[in-house]
Amino acid sequence: MNHVVVVGAGQAGAALVARLRTEGFTGQITLIGAEKVPPYQRPPLSKAYLLGDMTQERLYLRPPAFYADQDIKLRLDVSVTAIDPAAKTLTLSDAQVLHYDQLALTTGAEPHRLPAKIGGALGNVFTMRDLADADAIAPAFAPGRKVLIVGGGYIGLEAAAVASKRGLDVTLVEMADRILQRVAAPETSDYFRALHQSHGVRILEGTGLKELRGNDTVTGAVLTDGTEIAVDFVVVGVGVKPATALAEAAGLEVSNGITTDDFGRSSDPHIWAAGDCASCLFEGERIRIESVGNAIAQAEAVACNILGANSPYQPKPWFWSDQYDCKLQIAGLNLGYTDVYMRKGDAPGVQSNWYFNGPRLIAVDAMNDPRNYMIGKRLIEAGRSPAPAALVDPATDMKALLRA
Structure with a gap:
């Protein structure tokens, strides 16, 4: 085994390549990332970074020199357009073809977006997933502006907390009966509802977005109860979907993520997956675990199994959220x-x-x-x-x- 290629330069990808070297692998390693910056932390984007309390350089998981020092080829600002499992090759967006001996997919997840037919394509409608999203949205967070947050999950609530702390007029709508309904008990929902309301956030549960209004840029919103509100910008936090298009096109088995066995291997014996894009078994259920902790642990387990450890990965889920x-x-x-x-x-x-x-x-x-x-x-x-x-x-x- 001479060449391990990792597609996706996020938390999982960075952890996987580092662990390969820690475990003594001396072959060629290539880490491919579609963004222009080296691997970085995502959780602070919607909190400390957006508040201006953290610089871009402090987001980086490793100093940029780390990859060269460890003889890891870091290919940034390039994407993979196709995988040929039979030939064990990748085609890149710059037309280069790479051969791999083992391939790991750490492609993460993509945010759901609002349909264009209800105004999702208007200007000043943002998602919050990567550094470009945070940089695009930051100028909108000015005191006194009116923001509509669509979605009462953790991303939406974290954005609401930042907006409130910056002095914005915040309205959050959640289509379900209560915020956090998909991920938490009513007791936890009650706690965070009261917390946000104490900071002036207007929370509307059982209320969805009917449409956004504006010419080129959003200026207002109509809610499903008929209420019309003025809006300067919108933050969409309605969940994510695993980034599996590349895996599906390559013929890999996909079931709410790239299907992996106990060792992190996909349906192809030379292709592995870890992080938000991978589905794994947990107590007999096939699930995806969207967390930094799982991305690191699963990626490190995959790195060891690529090198022959043959050790089953046993998830130990843990999560966190900072609000106010x-x-x-x-x-x-x-x-x-x-x-x-x-x-x-x-x-x-x-x-x-x-x-x-x-x-x-x-x-x-x-x-x-x-x-x-x-x-x-x-x-x-x-x-x-x-x-x-x-x-x-x-x-x-x-x-x-x-x-x-």
């Missing part, structure tokens, strides 16, 4: 939860919500509560489930649950 002065930390996956138990902290704004599927603890949402987040994470990873009555009892020594 609240840090939300999530451990586990709440899929299929049947009950939620709330534990209030000793200080205002401190709370943890514990998800159970029957008698089994499966996830925890911790708001400004890092200690209970870590306890919950350790319990879940150890497969241990304390009695719910102990979790909600303020007298319980939570650390003792780890020893019980």
Whole structure:
């Protein structure tokens, strides 16, 4: 094996190539990225970077010199137009053809966009996914301007928090009955609704966007309840889809992402996948885990398996979100939860919500509560489930649950 090619220069791609070298691989490595900048962190884009608290250089995952120092060929501002699995070649947008011995796809995910027929193609309608998005939207975040945020998931709520802190007039619409409905329990939704409303954000649940109005640039919006509002710009945060077009065109199996086995290998024995574009098995279910933690861990596992480790990847999901002065930390996956138990902290704004599927603890949402987040994470990873009555009892020594 002489040449490993990685397509997608995000968090997963950067982690994968670095791990190949750490594990002693001395062959050729090529990392291909469609953007003009080296691999960078994405979570700060909608928070610290947009607020102006972080420079572009601080976003970089590694100093640019790292790749040359590690003899990793970093090809930026170029995309892959086709994969030929039989010939084991890639065709690039500059017409160059590369041969690979092993190929890893870390192509990430793409944001859903508003249809053009309802005004999605108007100027000042933004998504928030990459550095170009953040740079494009930053000038719009001026005090007093009116922003409409479409979507009450974490991306939409983070954008709302930044806009509110910058002094904008913020309206957020969520078509579902409540914000965070797809990813969190009502208790967590209630917490963040109250948090945003306390900062002046207008949240409209059970309300969608009917159309945007304007000539070349958006000037207003009509909501599904008939309300018309003036709008200076729009932020669309209605989820993402895995970037699988390249894999599908190459004939790889795709099921809500590039289908991978326990080792990260796709349906082609020489092609692997990791990060937001990959679907993997978790407790018997085929899922995608959209998180930085999973992108790194899965990519590093793939790197080791490319080199012959033959070690199954076992996801340990964890997530976070920063909104105003609240840090939300999530451990586990709440899929299929049947009950939620709330534990209030000793200080205002401190709370943890514990998800159970029957008698089994499966996830925890911790708001400004890092200690209970870590306890919950350790319990879940150890497969241990304390009695719910102990979790909600303020007298319980939570650390003792780890020893019980």
